[in-house]
Amino acid sequence: MNAIIVAVAGMIVFALGYRFYSKFVAEKIFRLDPNYVTPAHRYKDGVDFVPTNKLVLWGHHFTSVAGAAPILGPAIAVYWGWLPALLWVVLGTVFAAGVHDFGTLVLSVRHKGQSVGTLAHRLIGQRAKILFLFIILILVLMVNAVFAWVISNLFIKFPASVLPVFIQIPLAIWIGTAVYKRQKKLLVPSLIALAVMYITAVISSKVGFLQIDLVKYMGGTEGTGLFGLGAVSTAFFIWIVILMVYVYFASTLPVWRLLQPRDFINSHQLVVGLGILYLGLLFANPTITAPMTNATSDVSWFPLLFITIACGAISGFHGLVSSGTSSKQLNKETDARFVGYLGAVGEGILALVSIIAVITFFPNKDAFLATYSSFGAANGSGLTVFVEGASKLATSLYIPADVATTIVSIIVISFAATTLDTSVRLMRYIIAELGMEYNMPKLSKKHVATSIAVLSSAALVLLPEGPNGFGSGGYLLWPLFGTANQLLAGISLLLIAVWLKRLGRNYMVAIIPMIFLLFMTLLAMFKQVVYEWSWFGSSSNWLLFIFGAIIFVFAVWIILTAFSALSSKDNQQISTDLDD
Amino acid sequence: MIDSLKRLINYYEEVISLPHRREIASELRDEEDLFFLLLYSEMIGIPNPAYYYTLELYPYMIEKFHEWHLRMGMEKSPMHGIRCC
Numbered sequence: 001m002n003a004i005i006v007a008v009a010g011m012i013v014f015a016l017g018y019r020f021y022s023k024f025v026a027e028k029i030f031r032l033d034p035n036y037v038t039p040a041h042r043y044k045d046g047v048d049f050v051p052t053n054k055l056v057l058w059g060h061h062f063t064s065v066a067g068a069a070p071i072l073g074p075a076i077a078v079y080w081g082w083l084p085a086l087l088w089v090v091l092g093t094v095f096a097a098g099v100h101d102f103g104t105l106v107l108s109v110r111h112k113g114q115s116v117g118t119l120a121h122r123l124i125g126q127r128a129k130i131l132f133l134f135i136i137l138i139l140v141l142m143v144n145a146v147f148a149w150v151i152s153n154l155f156i157k158f159p160a161s162v163l164p165v166f167i168q169i170p171l172a173i174w175i176g177t178a179v180y181k182r183q184k185k186l187l188v189p190s191l192i193a194l195a196v197m198y199i200t201a202v203i204s205s206k207v208g209f210l211q212i213d214l215v216k217y218m219g220g221t222e223g224t225g226l227f228g229l230g231a232v233s234t235a236f237f238i239w240i241v242i243l244m245v246y247v248y249f250a251s252t253l254p255v256w257r258l259l260q261p262r263d264f265i266n267s268h269q270l271v272v273g274l275g276i277l278y279l280g281l282l283f284a285n286p287t288i289t290a291p292m293t294n295a296t297s298d299v300s301w302f303p304l305l306f307i308t309i310a311c312g313a314i315s316g317f318h319g320l321v322s323s324g325t326s327s328k329q330l331n332k333e334t335d336a337r338f339v340g341y342l343g344a345v346g347e348g349i350l351a352l353v354s355i356i357a358v359i360t361f362f363p364n365k366d367a368f369l370a371t372y373s374s375f376g377a378a379n380g381s382g383l384t385v386f387v388e389g390a391s392k393l394a395t396s397l398y399i400p401a402d403v404a405t406t407i408v409s410i411i412v413i414s415f416a417a418t419t420l421d422t423s424v425r426l427m428r429y430i431i432a433e434l435g436m437e438y439n440m441p442k443l444s445k446k447h448v449a450t451s452i453a454v455l456s457s458a459a460l461v462l463l464p465e466g467p468n469g470f471g472s473g474g475y476l477l478w479p480l481f482g483t484a485n486q487l488l489a490g491i492s493l494l495l496i497a498v499w500l501k502r503l504g505r506n507y508m509v510a511i512i513p514m515i516f517l518l519f520m521t522l523l524a525m526f527k528q529v530v531y532e533w534s535w536f537g538s539s540s541n542w543l544l545f546i547f548g549a550i551i552f553v554f555a556v557w558i559i560l561t562a563f564s565a566l567s568s569k570d571n572q573q574i575s576t577d578l579d580d
Numbered sequence: 581m582i583d584s585l586k587r588l589i590n591y592y593e594e595v596i597s598l599p600h601r602r603e604i605a606s607e608l609r610d611e612e613d614l615f616f617l618l619l620y621s622e623m624i625g626i627p628n629p630a631y632y633y634t635l636e637l638y639p640y641m642i643e644k645f646h647e648w649h650l651r652m653g654m655e656k657s658p659m660h661g662i663r664c665c
Contacts, residue, residue: 052598059591060595185593187589256600256604264596325599325602
């Protein structure tokens with residue numbers, strides 16, 4: 001089957017979803033009012049609250065939410081065949097993610113631009129806020145561990161990407177200083193930085209000694225490394241330690257110094273990446289070699305598919321962006337449909353191309369089945385296959401294969417690195433907030449909170465053993481990341497439902513995806529925790545068992561909270577929109 | 581064609597500058613808040629740390645100050661705080 005047809009079909013469903021479903025939700029459910037005075041106007045301060053053009057705001061929203069996660073999830077989930085993955089990405093985006101992103105934006109706009117965490121407190125109560133904080137804490141902990149593993153794995157698999165990725169750091173600091181201290185414009189310096197990175201990528205792809213290949217230095221995969229460990233184990237250990245040291249400094253620096261300039265370069269990379277992939281798809285006109293459905297014997301697609309795809313279909317993290325920054329900048333309330341819903345669609349488009357890159361990469365079905373031989377193998381090599389598949393598409397644009405592989409891996413690593421940086425920063429804030437909540441002011445100190453965040457993430461990523469030893473099993477945490485992310489989305493959908501119910505509107509648009517998500521999450525966690533990770537399970541692992549069990553308890557807690565919040569007759573906290 | 585390309589570039593620049601503009605504005609606001617606090621701290625009962633540091637300058641300034649007020653035609657120091665003569 002031709003891959004372009006699949007891409008076009010996906011796009012058509014996205015377009016229909018935006019044209020009809022989002023219109024229905026905007027007009028009949030949220031009843032958006034073009035005359036409503038948005039927080040951007042009401043509290044206009046030139047800093048956080050600034051009315052912004054909807055196209056510009058959408059661009060910013062999309063670049064903030066798009067990252068490595070929507071690429072990784074679908075690249076693993078094609079293990080069950082491309083059709084189930086494609087269907088969940090497309091339908092999940094249209095019916096769950098779109099409503100979630102759009103809904104959290106409107107909810108926040110109607111509540112003074114407050115964030116989802118604060119709204120959980122206001123709409124449900126103090127316990128909901130604590131629950132919310134703990135779920136984000138688990139989520140960011142998983143993000144730190146998973147992305148540290150992802151980057152280390154890509155560094156080991158594609159050693160030519162190491163140098164260009166590290167060159168990005170001084171370049172970003174240079175841009176930060178140039179723009180902040182000397183008031184220079186952003187576009188030109190960040191494009192220069194991108195050019196320097198890509199030139200380095202071309203050179204390091206061609207010149208062997210510029211490729212920092214730790215495994216090769218230690219005598220190949222069979223060689224021995226430090227402390228009697230194998231070469232791959234040692235390489236994972238070294239990269240993870242380097243990343244954790246980097247992220248400690250990166251997340252304690254002011255945002256404008258490193259994180260934000262990296263984001264500027266990454267915005268260019270997102271444009272370059274999507275351009276290469278979709279143009280490559282158009283020129284290469286590849287056929288799909290992977291099977292449409294794949295009957296697996298180890299792990300069933302139901303319900304694990306829904307948490308494996310994670311951000312590709314719906315992501316709780318978007319709610320934090322929608323209600324954190326975008327809601328404070330929305331010019332007109334009716335713009336929320338464009339910014340929120342199309343922001344989710346943008347993420348869907350990224351996930352769609354990730355599926356296509358993977359399913360067109362293999363020469364035939366047998367080659368696909370050999371790589372995706374088990375769920376563990378799919379988790380371990382999904383992203384590597386994406387990088388190779390994407391560079392195969394890029395070769396149709398006359399980009400040499402080795403250069404294309406390096407550039408695609410740089411793009412993925414850069415996204416993952418910014419996610420890691422942001423998430424360690426977020427973890428630091430949450431630890432500080434929990435410290436204040438539980439009367440432990442020491443926890444709110446910057447370096448104490450960061451140390452806890454970094455050390456716990458490092459411990460988590462190093463603990464699970466993979467086929468290549470120490471640290472190489474970090475990908476085992478992916479289902480836990482997916483689950484935590486879906487739970488967060490579940491809470492946001494619950495908040496939207498509670499708000500709609502109190503306004504006397506039809507809240508099914510939010511409650512149906514919420515029930516679906518929570519049901520899948522609960523079932524998946526139950527199956528994983530009991531049949532896989534427990535002491536009598538097939539692949540017993542106490543670490544995954546503990547985390548899985550905690551997440552399971554949280555999911556039950558959310559459902560109970562949801563029931564009590566939705567059946568509550570207490571109307572004291574009614575949000576009456578305008579006079580709120 | 582060139583016009584629409586320019587518009588596209590401007591749009592793109594605006595998108596990437598959006599978070600940056602906010603960050604700079606909030607950093608400036610923080611600095612301004614600190615400056616205000618330094619200026620008006622005594623109004624809200626916080627001793628102004630500026631005096632403590634200017635006290636250290638006293639021995640270096642006193643001779644110059646003495647010469648200055650003599651040149652200006654004042655026999656005695658016009659300020660209570662500085663007692664050079």
